[in-house]
Amino acid sequence: MNILLIHGPNLNMLGKRDPKLYGSMTQAELFEVIVDTFPKHEFTFYQSNYEGELIDVIQNSLSEPYDALVINPGALTHTSIALRDALELLTIPKVEVHLSDIDSREPFRKLDYIQDVVNARFMGKKENSYIEAIKYLTNLKQSIK
Ligand code: DQA
Numbered sequence: 001m002n003i004l005l006i007h008g009p010n011l012n013m014l015g016k017r018d019p020k021l022y023g024s025m026t027q028a029e030l031f032e033v034i035v036d037t038f039p040k041h042e043f044t045f046y047q048s049n050y051e052g053e054l055i056d057v058i059q060n061s062l063s064e065p066y067d068a069l070v071i072n073p074g075a076l077t078h079t080s081i082a083l084r085d086a087l088e089l090l091t092i093p094k095v096e097v098h099l100s101d102i103d104s105r106e107p108f109r110k111l112d113y114i115q116d117v118v119n120a121r122f123m124g125k126k127e128n129s130y131i132e133a134i135k136y137l138t139n140l141k142q143s144i145k
Contacts, residue, residue, distance in 0.1 A: 001067040001141055003134065005034070007047035008054060008074035008083075014099075021100040023126035030127055038134055051080055058086040068137045069094045070130065077102065077114050084113040093140050095133040098123035 007027065010017070015026035025033070031045050044066070048054050054076070061069070069092060076083050077096070087094060094117070101124030102109040115121055119140070122133040 001041045001138065002044075002065055003041055003068050003070060003137065004044050004046070004057075004061050004064070004066045005031075005070040005130075006054060006057060007045070007072050008076045009049040010074050011072060012047050012049070021105075023099060025127060030130070033127055034130055034134065037131055038138075041134070041138075051076055051082060055082060055086045058083075058090065062089065066092055067141065068092050070097055070133055070137070071095070071114070071118075072097045072099070072130075073114060078109055078111050079113070081113055084117055087114060087117045093137055094118045095137060096121045096123075097129045097133045099126045099129060100124060 012027055014022055014030060015024065027047065031043070035043055046057050048057070054073070069090060071087070071094065073080065073083055073096070077098070096114050096118040098121075102112065104124070120133070120136055122129040122136070125132065
């Protein structure tokens with residue numbers, strides 16, 4: 001599978017953020033774990049701190065041969081209707097991932113604009129949230145075949 005993985009604001013600072021919530025890996029180490037865990041998949045990683053740039057990447061992905069999207073929008077999860085509308089354009093399977101459990105944190109993190117435009121959400125398991133999400137996409141692809 002050809003998977004696009006998108007990271008939103010502040011996820012480039014993994015390794016420096018609260019390890020109790022986000023684990024201690026850097027973003028580069030996290031991406032390495034993902035590639036090593038799924039050697040048969042091809043990954044394109046993209047991170048931006050800018051909402052509009054993330055929207056451009058999502059729109060541009062329409063003309064690329066991606067089979068699935070994994071997105072951790074960071075705090076834009078709780079604020080961005082524009083990101084949600086961009087995601088709605090994609091017909092490939094989409095999963096939302098969070099390192100922390102956004103439902104058991106501050107009340108403002110319970111608001112999730114993305115959840116009803118993705119196939120599934122994986123959260124609260126640090127890097128394992130990503131592993132579970134990609135296993136889900138792999139199984140989904142196999143069940144469609
Ligand atoms: C996050 C959760 C968000 O609430 C937060 O703003 C982040 C990271 C997570 O992966 O747990 O930046 O998306």
